[in-house]
Amino acid sequence: MAWSQDEERMLAQIENHLADEDPRLAARLESFNERVERRETQRRDRPGRPERGRRRPSRSTIIILVSWLLIATLIATLLIMVFRHDAAALPM
Known part of the structure; x- marks a missing residue:
């Protein structure tokens, strides 16, 4: 303007x-x-670099995201093991 x-x-x-x-x-x-x-x-x-494009995440951001993903996977796996063990232990 x-x-x-x-x-x-x-x-x-x-x-x-x-x-x-x-x-x-x-x-x-x-x-x-x-x-x-x-x-x-x-x-x-x-x-070769756009002026206002999306920025790549930093290395620390990637490490944190991978760590959270790993933790969530381990918790889900443990919960599945516990529920299966409880279901197997119930008498029919």
């Missing part, structure tokens, strides 16, 4: 006022903007 001329003029006035009022803040914001622009440029220049 494009800014109107009045909005751009007001933003420029606010920017100039803040820069005059606090030069350190203006320098920090300029540094931040440069870093963001550099990071975006690096991200655009990387071949």
Whole structure:
């Protein structure tokens, strides 16, 4: 969405006022903007990697998921063994 001329003029006035009022803040914001622009440029220049695709889970996330799956499988197996043993022990 494009800014109107009045909005751009007001933003420029606010920017100039803040820069005059606090030069350190203006320098920090300029540094931040440069870093963001550099990071975006690096991200655009990387071949073969989508900008906003799904991220791969980290190694620790995979380890945790596999551990939970293993624990759930072991608990289910133990419950099945207990129920079968109880059913086999009941007199008919």
